[in-house]
Amino acid sequence: MSRPADVVREVVTPEGVPLRFEIGGLGERVGAFAIDCGLLMLAVVALVLVTMIASGVAGGLGVAVGIVVFFLLRSFYFTWFECRATGATPGKRALGLRVIDAHGGMLTPEAVLARNLMREIELFVPLAVLFAPDATLPARSPAARLLALGWLALLVAMPLLNRDRMRVGDLVGGTLVVRSPTAVLLEDLSATSAATRSSAPAADFTAEQLDLYGIRELQVLESLLRQRSPRTSTLEAVARQIQVKIGWSAALPVDAEAFLRAFYTAQRARLEQRLLLGERRESKRDRPFKRRP
Amino acid sequence: MKSVVFRRGREATWTELETLVARVEQGGLASLGPEALSRLPLLYRATLSSLSVARTVSLDRGLIEYLESLACRAYLATYGARRHPLEAVRRFLTRVFPARLRGARGELLLACALLLLGAATGFVRTARDPSLFYAFVDESYAQGRGPSSTTEELREALYARRSPADLLSAFAMFLFTHNARIGMLAFALGFAGGIPTLLLLFSNGLLLGAFAALYQGRGLELEFWAWLLPHGITELSAVVVCGAAGVMLGRAWLFPGRQRRLESLALRGREAGAIVMGAVLMFLVAGLIEGVFRQYVHDVTARLVVALVSLAGWSAYLLGAGRDGAA
Numbered sequence: 001m002s003r004p005a006d007v008v009r010e011v012v013t014p015e016g017v018p019l020r021f022e023i024g025g026l027g028e029r030v031g032a033f034a035i036d037c038g039l040l041m042l043a044v045v046a047l048v049l050v051t052m053i054a055s056g057v058a059g060g061l062g063v064a065v066g067i068v069v070f071f072l073l074r075s076f077y078f079t080w081f082e083c084r085a086t087g088a089t090p091g092k093r094a095l096g097l098r099v100i101d102a103h104g105g106m107l108t109p110e111a112v113l114a115r116n117l118m119r120e121i122e123l124f125v126p127l128a129v130l131f132a133p134d135a136t137l138p139a140r141s142p143a144a145r146l147l148a149l150g151w152l153a154l155l156v157a158m159p160l161l162n163r164d165r166m167r168v169g170d171l172v173g174g175t176l177v178v179r180s181p182t183a184v185l186l187e188d189l190s191a192t193s194a195a196t197r198s199s200a201p202a203a204d205f206t207a208e209q210l211d212l213y214g215i216r217e218l219q220v221l222e223s224l225l226r227q228r229s230p231r232t233s234t235l236e237a238v239a240r241q242i243q244v245k246i247g248w249s250a251a252l253p254v255d256a257e258a259f260l261r262a263f264y265t266a267q268r269a270r271l272e273q274r275l276l277l278g279e280r281r282e283s284k285r286d287r288p289f290k291r292r293p
Numbered sequence: 294m295k296s297v298v299f300r301r302g303r304e305a306t307w308t309e310l311e312t313l314v315a316r317v318e319q320g321g322l323a324s325l326g327p328e329a330l331s332r333l334p335l336l337y338r339a340t341l342s343s344l345s346v347a348r349t350v351s352l353d354r355g356l357i358e359y360l361e362s363l364a365c366r367a368y369l370a371t372y373g374a375r376r377h378p379l380e381a382v383r384r385f386l387t388r389v390f391p392a393r394l395r396g397a398r399g400e401l402l403l404a405c406a407l408l409l410l411g412a413a414t415g416f417v418r419t420a421r422d423p424s425l426f427y428a429f430v431d432e433s434y435a436q437g438r439g440p441s442s443t444t445e446e447l448r449e450a451l452y453a454r455r456s457p458a459d460l461l462s463a464f465a466m467f468l469f470t471h472n473a474r475i476g477m478l479a480f481a482l483g484f485a486g487g488i489p490t491l492l493l494l495f496s497n498g499l500l501l502g503a504f505a506a507l508y509q510g511r512g513l514e515l516e517f518w519a520w521l522l523p524h525g526i527t528e529l530s531a532v533v534v535c536g537a538a539g540v541m542l543g544r545a546w547l548f549p550g551r552q553r554r555l556e557s558l559a560l561r562g563r564e565a566g567a568i569v570m571g572a573v574l575m576f577l578v579a580g581l582i583e584g585v586f587r588q589y590v591h592d593v594t595a596r597l598v599v600a601l602v603s604l605a606g607w608s609a610y611l612l613g614a615g616r617d618g619a620a
Contacts, residue, residue: 174559
């Protein structure tokens with residue numbers, strides 16, 4: 001199955017600037033949950049061992065502490081970690097996810113608490129039904145039983161039923177699980193091409209030549225040039241195609257990449273200049289710029 | 294090119310913000326010194342404005358993506374969860390919880406009414422027909438008590454010393470965690486329009502009423518209430534609070550009023566979740582009274598005094614605390 005297009009959710013900050021977050025994928029969330037469950041189980045095993053030792057030393061008090069710690073682990077493991085600055089449990093952190101407020105406000109402990117309390121019915125009740133259906137489901141009427149099962153299935157399947165992959169806890173807490181944003185500041189392609197301009201075929205493209213393409217083509221070219229080591233044959237093919245399209249008369253320069261960088265710089269300068277004048281040409285299919293005499 | 298000049302002029306700001314944000318992501322806001330802390334919001338706003346400008350003047354997608362991501366990270370560092378969990382707990386206990394409960398008056402009344410209605414029904418029906426006791430009380434819960442038990446057995450159950458002293462704390466904590474889980478479940482069930490929550494309250498009331506009728510029938514009513522109320526005041530209040538939280542959730546879902554359904558659910562859900570947190574602490578107190586105090590103190594008067602004190606204490610706390618400022 002191919003990866004579905006990333007779902008993006010816009011959140012408006014208190015300053016009024018819309019920021020775009022990528023919604024965490026289902027696979028990632030299940031994975032994060034599995035990691036957290038694993039950690040919880042390890043913690044419980046350790047706890048049982050410690051309790052056994054402690055009850056030998058401190059008697060009933062040791063057992064009491066063990067019971068409380070188990071309760072705290074089971075009920076507040078997620079809440080505790082999501083209240084911290086990282087907004088993520090160890091599992092979420094490992095898979096690059098975090099919890100945010102769905103409406104752009106501050107993530108409050110209350111919201112985190114509400115989203116995690118709902119795990120009672122999203123996780124523990126379905127598990128109980130799975131392992132002991134007779135003790136948990138209404139026994140007498142099959143209709144009631146079906147209704148209860150359907151309702152539970154709906155609860156569990158909630159993340160599949162909405163675009164933002166919100167589970168019931170997210171609905172109640174008003175939260176979203178998003179990918180932690182990461183990006184590095186890449187070099188400006190036009191700046192580096194300026195440095196090597198001497199070897200490039202000088203940026204003397206005509207306005208007519210630069211008006212053939214739009215923003216979309218520019219950014220496709222950008223992503224090609226940003227590839228770590230683009231294949232020379234690809235670069236040459238693209239360079240040749242552009243040369244044919246714009247009617248480049250000079251011979252093919254030795255270095256296709258130098259030509260593409262020069263063209264990118266000139267093209268971007270042209271498009272940005274028109275942008276400042278309020279003309280945005282999205283792609284080559286967009287209507288051409290108005291000619292000024 | 295304008296966008297190149299733009300970038301050259303602001304790049305230093307962005308990288309400075311990036312290092313600050315990386316530190317916050319690692320160790321929280323506390324890891325920033327006072328100077329860095331005061332820089333953070335300035336740099337964050339500067340970067341937001343850079344992003345807005347870049348979106349209009351630059352066609353360098355690498356740059357815009359970087360700025361978007363940096364702004365998102367800085368936004369999360371600035372507006373992410375900020376309080377230390379323990380500080381949040383303190384504020385919650387002194388202000389938020391009592392204020393939230395006073396705000397949920399209607400739901401509390403409804404939950405309380407359902408519990409009392411259940412109790413009254415259980416009492417009247419069991420008093421008339423003792424065999425109904427088994428319909429209201431689960432066998433494992435009754436632990437052998439029932440209409441067929443002798444009066445002496447019933448009295449025994451009220452005073453039984455359950456275990457050696459050092460297991461009492463373990464018993465208390467078992468009661469606490471068990472009840473707290475039921476309470477949280479009552480809240481979570483509120484998601485289905487509050488109906489299961491109300492049913493849970495009603496059936497709890499039935500159980501209570503059935504026991505009361507059983508003991509009343511044997512002339513043990515005073516001793517029964519002295520057995521139940523010391524922890525029961527706290528525990529039943531906590532049950533009602535959890536039920537009220539569930540009703541809040543159901544109400545937010547069914548009757549969102551002017552808000553959109555999801556907004557209403559998110560808003561009310563948070564308030565209700567906070568209330569449940571408070572109820573969990575009430576269950577802790579109840580568990581301690583039940584597991585420790587009740588095992589030691591068998592005097593009826595002393596038990597009733599403790600019941601009254603707990604009633605007065607909770608009323609004073611819930612009605613009085615956190616009135617002075619905004620919650």
